[in-house]
Amino acid sequence: MIEEQSQHLEIAAAMTEVAAAMTGPTDLAETLLVITRCTVDNIPGIVDASISITARDxxxxxxxxxxxxxxxxxxxxxxxxxxxxxxxxxxxxxxAVNDLANDPRWPDFGPKAAALGFGSQVAFQFRAEPHVRGALNLYAQEPDAIDNDSIQLGSMFAGQVAVAMGWARQDQTMTEALATRNQIGQAVGIVMERYKLDSDRAFAFLTRLSQTSNTKLNAIAKALVQQTNDMSQQ
Structure with a gap:
């Protein structure tokens, strides 16, 4: 009982470590490495871990x-x-596979994995919509090392991978949105100064220009800011 409680505390600490890695601006590569290291440190029998990511192509x-x-x-x-x-x-x-060397599902891969020193393996699918899909892969050195506890704990860490991937994508989207907003703000300032307009009229000017030229507003803003920067350097 005491040993089980101790294990639960260790898992809770591992989850806290992963959550801390995802607080605030995140470095995705470092966060994912925290997750894979935590799986190895906290799931009995697991000696290696990785994450497989699929691409659209x-x-x-x-x-x-x-x-x-x-x-x-x-x-x-x-x-x-x-x-x-x-x-x-x-x-x-x-x-899950408990005997890589002899599992008939993977006659080519299994013996080669065993030759690398792996006896068993389990992989968990995760999704971070809309486009990211992959698997958290856990490898054990011994055959028959994957049990129900391994699967339950591994699925929890796979959920953390999905969250990390989703947060990274959201962070990227927010960064792009902030950059676009700042660029449009600069363009509005340029129009205000150049044509002696207030901010509302300057923004309306850019909007009309976008509509009449069938060009996105952020592209108009980017071009105007770049043109102004180039002129100032001449």
């Missing part, structure tokens, strides 16, 4: 690997077109 790549061996195992799956992380990233929510 069908490519798949590995992020935040905890070591070179897991990177090689992931890439073997991509090269061979078979393996737990591929199945999880593309189709199944959870894919």
């Amino acid at each position: 069908g490519r798949i790549e590995t992020l935040a690997p905890t070591g070179p061996r897991v990177t090689r195992a992931d890439h073997l799956q991509y090269e061979l077109g078979e393996g737990p992380c591929l199945d999880a990233a593309i189709e199944d929510p959870v894919v």
